[in-house]
Amino acid sequence: MKLTVIELFAGVGGFRVGLNNITKIDSKNRAIEDGKWDFIWANQFEPSTKVQYAFDCYATRFGEENISNEDINKVKKNLIPKHSLLVGGFPCQDYSVARTLSNEKGIEGKKGVLFWDIKDILVEKETPFVLLENVDRLLKSPSIKRGRDFAIMLKTFDELGYNVEWRVLNAAKYSMPQKRKRVFIFAHKKKLNYSKNFFESDTNILNNNLFNKIFPLKNIETIEEINLKKYKDIYDISENYSEGKFLDTGMMLNGEVFTSSINEISEPIFSLGKILEISSSFNQTLDEFIIENDNLEKWRYLKGSKKINRVSKTGYEYTYSEGTMAFPENLNEPARTMLTSESTLNRSSHVILDENIKKYRTLTPIECELIQMFPVNWTSTMPKRNRYFMMGNALVTGIIKRLEPKLREIIENEDELNIS
Ligand SMILES: C[S@@+](CC[C@H](N)C(=O)[O-])C[C@H]1O[C@@H](n2cnc3c(N)ncnc32)[C@H](O)[C@@H]1O
Known part of the structure; x- marks a missing residue:
C-alpha cells in the first residue's frame, strides 16, 4: 500500500x-x-x-x-x-x-x-x-x-x-x-x-x-x-x-x-539540563525571560505549598491546598509536561536557574521546541506567546x-x- x-x-x-x-x-x-x-x-x-x-x-x-x-x-x-x-x-x-x-x-x-x-x-x-x-x-x-x-x-x-x-x-x-x-x-x-x-x-x-x-x-x-x-x-x-x-x-x-x-x-534520561546546553548554542537574547526582584518572589510564592481558605459559589467553606513544586527546576530530570500556558506567570511554567548568566528565567520558545523535539525555530512564523501555546498543544x-x-x-x- x-x-x-x-x-x-x-x-x-x-x-x-x-x-x-x-x-x-x-x-x-x-x-x-x-x-x-x-x-x-x-x-x-x-x-x-x-x-x-x-x-x-x-x-x-x-x-x-x-x-x-x-x-x-x-x-x-x-x-x-x-x-x-x-x-x-x-x-x-x-x-x-x-x-x-x-x-x-x-x-x-x-x-x-x-x-x-x-x-x-x-x-x-x-x-x-x-x-x-x-x-x-x-x-x-x-x-x-x-x-x-x-x-x-x-x-x-x-x-x-x-x-x-x-x-x-x-x-x-x-x-x-x-x-x-x-x-x-x-x-x-x-x-x-x-x-x-x-x-x-x-x-x-x-x-x-x-x-x-x-x-x-x-x-x-x-x-x-x-x-x-x-x-x-x-x-x-x-x-x-x-x-x-x-x-x-x-x-x-x-x-x-x-x-x-x-x-x-x-x-537513559534526556535531561532539561541537556536541552539548555543545546539551546545555548543558538543566538538568543535572554533579557525578556529573566525573572528578578519582586517577580522572583511572585514565582516563589506560586511554586510554594499553601493552604487557602475559600468559599464555594454555594457558600460552602473549604481549604484549598497545594504542595511544593521544584523551584527552580531540577536540571537532571526531563522537563515536566509543557502546557499551552508555558512561560506565563503560572505554577506550571518551568523556571530554571541559568548557570551561564547566573539568573532565574523562563524557557525560551526554542527550548520549548527542543522539548517537543521539533526543529529549532519551527514556530518563528508567529508571536512569542503563540509559539508557547503551539508547543503546549503539540506532541x-x-x-x-x-x-x-x-x-x-x-x-x-x-x-x-x-x-x-
Ligand atoms: C491537540 S492540538 C493538535 C496539535 C498537533 N498534533 C501538533 O503537532 O501541533 C488540536 C488541534 O485541533 C485544532 N482544532 C480544534 N477544533 C478544530 C476544528 N473544529 N476543525 C479543525 N481543527 C480544529 C486546534 O486548533 C489544534 O491545533
Whole structure:
C-alpha cells in the first residue's frame, strides 16, 4: 500500500515532523522532509481566534497545496482524498450520544465533538490505518462513568470494522526530554493482513501490541477483559456502561477488549539540563525571560505549598491546598509536561536557574521546541506567546519518529487491494 497520509487537527504538524524525520528548515522557510510519507491532505482550523497562527505555520513549512483551513465539521468528507493512514491529535471531549428525535434509529453525538468528524471520514473513505493521540485521561473519563468515552470510541471502531491497539506513552521514559503522558491509538481494518495476523505470534496477547514492541515493558502480568459485546450499540454504552476504566495498554480484537497496567523499562534520561546546553548554542537574547526582584518572589510564592481558605459559589467553606513544586527546576530530570500556558506567570511554567548568566528565567520558545523535539525555530512564523501555546498543544515528535519504521513496514507490506 502507498504511504499516503492525511493529518487532521494538524496544529503545527507534529505527526508530519515525526513521520518524515524533519530536523531542519531551508533558506526559503520550508521544512526539509527526509521521509517517505506523502501527506496528501491536512486540515487545521482554530475556532477561537481570527488569526490562524497554526495553519499559517503549517502552510509556511509545507506549502499551501492540499491543506485546508476550514472547520473540520464543515469539510465535505467526500472531497478528502483516499489515503492509507489518518493521523491526528484531538481533545478529550464528551462522547456521549443521544437518540435523534427525527429518526427513532438514529444516534447522534454532541455538536463540535471532533471524534465524530474522524468517524465520518473513516466511513466515507474506508481508511485502512488510523493513528491517534489524546490525553491519557481519555481512558478513564468521564469521572461520573469511568471509561465510558473510550468504550464508545472502541465500539465505534468495532462497528466500522476495525481492530484497535493502544498504549499510554510517557516520552521521558524512553530517552526523550519531557515527562508527557499521552495515549496513542492504532486502529486497522480487520480485513487487512496485518490486522488478521498481528495477534497470533505470542501467547501473551498484549506483547503483540505495536506500541509495546517498540516501547518495551517489563512483564505484563495481569490482563483484564472488558466486555463491550454485551452492549448493543454506542447508545447502549452511553446510557449503561459500567465496566470501569481502561488500563494503560490494551487491544480490541473482533470486539473483544483486553487491557493491562504497564511497567516501563527505564532507558537513559534526556535531561532539561541537556536541552539548555543545546539551546545555548543558538543566538538568543535572554533579557525578556529573566525573572528578578519582586517577580522572583511572585514565582516563589506560586511554586510554594499553601493552604487557602475559600468559599464555594454555594457558600460552602473549604481549604484549598497545594504542595511544593521544584523551584527552580531540577536540571537532571526531563522537563515536566509543557502546557499551552508555558512561560506565563503560572505554577506550571518551568523556571530554571541559568548557570551561564547566573539568573532565574523562563524557557525560551526554542527550548520549548527542543522539548517537543521539533526543529529549532519551527514556530518563528508567529508571536512569542503563540509559539508557547503551539508547543503546549503539540506532541513529542520523537514518539512518532520511533514508531515510523514499523508503521512504514506494516503499510508497505499491505496489499493495495485490501483498501476498498
Ligand atoms: C491537540 S492540538 C493538535 C496539535 C498537533 N498534533 C501538533 O503537532 O501541533 C488540536 C488541534 O485541533 C485544532 N482544532 C480544534 N477544533 C478544530 C476544528 N473544529 N476543525 C479543525 N481543527 C480544529 C486546534 O486548533 C489544534 O491545533
